[in-house]
Amino acid sequence: MYSDSDAAALYDLLDPWDPDRWPGDAFYAGLLTDAESVLDVGCGTGAMLHWARAHGHHGRLAGLDPDCAALARARRRADVEWVNGVAASMGWDTEFELAIMTGHAFQFLIADDDIRSSLAAIRAALRAGGRFAFETRHPQARAWEAWNPSNASDVVDAAGRTLRVWHQVEAVREDVVTFTGTTAEPGGAVVRVDRASLRFLDAAGLDAFLAEAGFTVEARYGDWGRGPVTSTSEEIITIARRA
Numbered sequence: 001m002y003s004d005s006d007a008a009a010l011y012d013l014l015d016p017w018d019p020d021r022w023p024g025d026a027f028y029a030g031l032l033t034d035a036e037s038v039l040d041v042g043c044g045t046g047a048m049l050h051w052a053r054a055h056g057h058h059g060r061l062a063g064l065d066p067d068c069a070a071l072a073r074a075r076r077r078a079d080v081e082w083v084n085g086v087a088a089s090m091g092w093d094t095e096f097e098l099a100i101m102t103g104h105a106f107q108f109l110i111a112d113d114d115i116r117s118s119l120a121a122i123r124a125a126l127r128a129g130g131r132f133a134f135e136t137r138h139p140q141a142r143a144w145e146a147w148n149p150s151n152a153s154d155v156v157d158a159a160g161r162t163l164r165v166w167h168q169v170e171a172v173r174e175d176v177v178t179f180t181g182t183t184a185e186p187g188g189a190v191v192r193v194d195r196a197s198l199r200f201l202d203a204a205g206l207d208a209f210l211a212e213a214g215f216t217v218e219a220r221y222g223d224w225g226r227g228p229v230t231s232t233s234e235e236i237i238t239i240a241r242r243a
């Protein structure tokens with residue numbers, strides 16, 4: 001079988017954080033370089049804040065995630081604060097200039113009440129005028145339609161095992177997509193199956209939650225080149241300011 005720790009290491013191989021390669025990472029790298037204190041909500045394995053510290057960020061950096069195995073990888077760097085928990089449980093009080101949710105982590109918030117309490121905790125963590133930057137997949141692009149075995153990725157993990165990883169949608173109910181991620185050996189033997197649900201809010205839905213939580217939308221983009229949201233946009237990228 002494939003442990004949580006193995007899966008966290010595999011995540012970094014499949015989704016490496018690299019602003020030189022990925023425009024989304026470059027977008028956030030610019031924001032966090034300019035901010036004196038940064039909170040990464042849903043930090044996963046911590047790659048973004050590792051990069052920030054390694055590239056000379058001298059301010060306060062903190063990451064939070066409920067996944068213990070991912071956070072164990074984050075903790076390999078001790079000069080960043082790491083907290084195990086969900087966004088809604090955060091207790092920071094007016095401490096950060098910038099909060100970020102990357103890797104579509106915001107979409108892991110499913111229930112209206114969880115979105116409300118998570119946004120309330122993020123707002124509370126921000127200083128007056130602080131900003132919250134995050135992206136969600138635009139529902140109009142129906143990204144989940146590409147999540148099937150024909151789009152599998154082949155990868156050699158850190159232990160030298162050749163593996164095949166693919167996704168498969170189980171259900172689409174209103175704006176919530178439930179899917180599995182399967183990891184298998186080349187011969188087909190399945191070593192791990194993970195199940196997750198993601199919510200696909202449209203811009204109006206997002207803005208209603210943000211306004212209710214006390215944020216104003218400062219900027220909205222439909223792509224990483226800072227173009228507007230259009231009828232073909234695949235992303236909804238938001239920079240919201242604590243009102």
Ligand SMILES: C[S@@+](CC[C@H](N)C(=O)[O-])C[C@H]1O[C@@H](n2cnc3c(N)ncnc32)[C@H](O)[C@@H]1O
Pocket residue numbers: 015041042043044045047064065066067070085086087088101102103104105108109
């Ligand atoms: C796709 S990963 C993205 C990780 C990282 N931000 C990145 O870009 O590589 C989504 C992360 O959100 C975390 N997550 C899920 N539910 C959460 C919640 N309620 N509050 C905070 N983080 C959550 C997961 O544990 C996971 O590490």
